[in-house]
Amino acid sequence: MKRFKMIHHADQATISEMYEGYAPVFVLSTGRSGSKFIVELLNLSPTIAAFHEPRPCLQYFSNFAFQHQPQLEILSRMIDAARMEMILETHIKNKIYVESNQCLTFFAPAIAGLFRGAKFAHLLRHPAHFVRSAVRKGWHRNDSIWESGRVRLADEKNWSRMEQRERLAWLWTVTNEYIETFKKGLASERSLTVRFEDLLHGPNEAERLFRFVGSRPINREQIRQAQDKRINELEIFPDEPPTMRKISDFPPYEEWPEEWQEKLRAGVGTLAANYGYEV
Numbered sequence: 001m002k003r004f005k006m007i008h009h010a011d012q013a014t015i016s017e018m019y020e021g022y023a024p025v026f027v028l029s030t031g032r033s034g035s036k037f038i039v040e041l042l043n044l045s046p047t048i049a050a051f052h053e054p055r056p057c058l059q060y061f062s063n064f065a066f067q068h069q070p071q072l073e074i075l076s077r078m079i080d081a082a083r084m085e086m087i088l089e090t091h092i093k094n095k096i097y098v099e100s101n102q103c104l105t106f107f108a109p110a111i112a113g114l115f116r117g118a119k120f121a122h123l124l125r126h127p128a129h130f131v132r133s134a135v136r137k138g139w140h141r142n143d144s145i146w147e148s149g150r151v152r153l154a155d156e157k158n159w160s161r162m163e164q165r166e167r168l169a170w171l172w173t174v175t176n177e178y179i180e181t182f183k184k185g186l187a188s189e190r191s192l193t194v195r196f197e198d199l200l201h202g203p204n205e206a207e208r209l210f211r212f213v214g215s216r217p218i219n220r221e222q223i224r225q226a227q228d229k230r231i232n233e234l235e236i237f238p239d240e241p242p243t244m245r246k247i248s249d250f251p252p253y254e255e256w257p258e259e260w261q262e263k264l265r266a267g268v269g270t271l272a273a274n275y276g277y278e279v
Helices: 012-020 035-042 059-067 072-092 102-114 127-137 145-149 156-161 164-184 204-213 220-228 258-268
Strands: 025-028 048-052 096-100 119-124 191-195
Touching: 012 072, 025 102, 035 048, 035 096, 035 119, 035 204, 035 220, 059 072, 059 102, 059 145, 072 096, 072 102, 102 119, 102 164, 119 164, 119 204, 127 164, 127 258, 164 258, 191 204, 204 220
Parallel strands: 025 096, 025 119, 048 096, 119 191
Antiparallel strands: none
């Protein structure tokens, strides 16, 4: 295959090959699930070009995609406009494009239809740890572009009755249920389910991820060093506007009152147990 120094030299045959045969990889998740860690890990391979929420990351349009699933053509056009050039440039550099971006989760069917060889990694995190992390970041409380696009119930009356933790438990469940349904429509080799917790312990799950992406596993010492590195920790800056309602002292799940724990269990149902999580 021909390679080009610049993207604007790419010929139509290469563009068609990108859509029909190239295999970009998209990490689908709720967010707050190790999506940045997975990029740091994969970028240790010289054959991978991994991106965490690249711009435009479409954070204003997550809920739009969630609420407009039947309008596949519109969602496909949005993805094509936002990603075609990035993916083409990675393709002509003979690297594997990987994007880890919570905002694209509900665009997954559009991505699969547009890039025929695309693969999808389903990244999971324990629901209690996700909820705690999201509460600390101010999800469903901040007033920001992210919150304007955050996935939510269409029924505003019922949504207004839910407090923050209930909304986040609902988000964890509806997102992972959606991904499970999406994966059922894919050939088995096009999807992989991986738990964030497993990626942090030992080399086996990381090596399985590299093989799925299409790269040879890296040195195990590099994997261990990546696992020891803290990534995307909560930061509260002194000049943040009052619309950002982050908190640093929200307790871990083990310290929640029984009432809180029970509401989480009710919110995540049996799905957490299906993934091997105890709540």
